[in-house]
Amino acid sequence: MAPLSAERLPERAVDEAGWESFYRDYKKPGYITGFEIGHKLGGGVFGIVYKARKESIGKAYAIKFLKVDDPNVKTQVVREIEQVSLFAQVDHPNLVSIEDMGLVDGIPYIVMGYAGDMTLRTRLDDGIPDEEEALRVFVQVCRGVQALHDHSLIHFDLKPANIFLKGDIARVGDYGLSKLVCESRMSLSFGRGTPYYMAPEMLQRRGDHRSDLYSLGVILYECLAGKVPFEGASEWEVLKGHEERAVSYPATVSGHYRVVLERLLAKDPDERYQSVGELLTALRSPGRLGESIVLEYGARLGGKATPMAATPVEAAPQRERPTVAGEGTGVVGGLVGGVLRVLVVALLVPARVLGIGLGRGLQLGVAVPIAILHFVGKLSLIALGGIMLLLFAVAIFGLFAG
Known part of the structure; x- marks a missing residue:
């Protein structure tokens, strides 16, 4: 464009x-x-x-x-x-x-x-969304804000009324106007709802991209708690609440999300998450709902959460060749292969010497298992253990039979 x-x-x-x-x-x-x-x-x-x-x-x-x-x-x-x-x-x-x-x-x-005609504001007015719905919307909002920050742009006026919902897609809007409004905020009356989502440093006109992180925290808080963290009889009282009062957390805000919100709603910008990417990483707590949702939307957008695989045409053609024991099986396979190679040498030499004095049985007890060692690299460690026990038993049998 x-x-x-x-x-x-x-x-x-x-x-x-x-x-x-x-x-x-x-x-x-x-x-x-x-x-x-x-x-x-x-x-x-x-x-x-x-x-x-x-x-x-x-x-x-x-x-x-x-x-x-x-x-x-x-x-x-x-x-x-x-x-x-x-x-x-x-x-x-x-x-x-x-x-x-x-x-x-x-x-x-x-x-x-x-x-679309629907915003997150109208959705919240209908009641508190469940955790999954709230996170699906919130993660998408974070992705949109992250795109702005990646271009060195700041929204400065994030709030539910600026988040549009259409189908299962959430979109952040009004971002092109926010700086114009904020630059003149001291000359204008506050828009309805805006003070509830403003970062404390905005009162001193010291906002940066971390001010958006604070506003995201207020939005997530409202989605989970059903109310904003600070209310008051006047806009000034609300703003002073952001600057001075501690946030209280209702029972609907679980322990994990409380930890996330405490970082987002820190009064000092230096104590917040320093980027949206850091916030998304925090939401990806293993085993929690946020992990699958963050990964899902990362995959939809081709984001960092889903590494891109090389296309077939980019891969050089390779000839088929015999599989070497332990090759292509990672660390465990490499160790198994190494042990087998040492074992082969350790058994072959003594077998010839011992066979002279102990007879044909011991020779067979050693030689027969060696014949199948080429296949062991493909087996699991459990199977390898069984073979080693079998080898030992046959060797003992050969000793007494000799």
């Missing part, structure tokens, strides 16, 4: 913004070139999202119109919205795609892939 251009967003257009004309005209054909705008999907302090259809191919999209009424903030958004093009370059199954951006009636807008 070619980088999106911000040339269509002149600063002079800021003063011409008008929501009155927007509500009057947005349903008209051609309001956004190439799109037919449908019903409203949602909205908040920072914008309104509508479902739209691309007329040329009939495909569904979502268009978000940024609601920035403060003139100073609006100017900044128009100047910086070109940074959305950086996010548009990240292509990942667990991210809502960014397709285009522009300005209409002085209102900045972004065209995104349609990820």
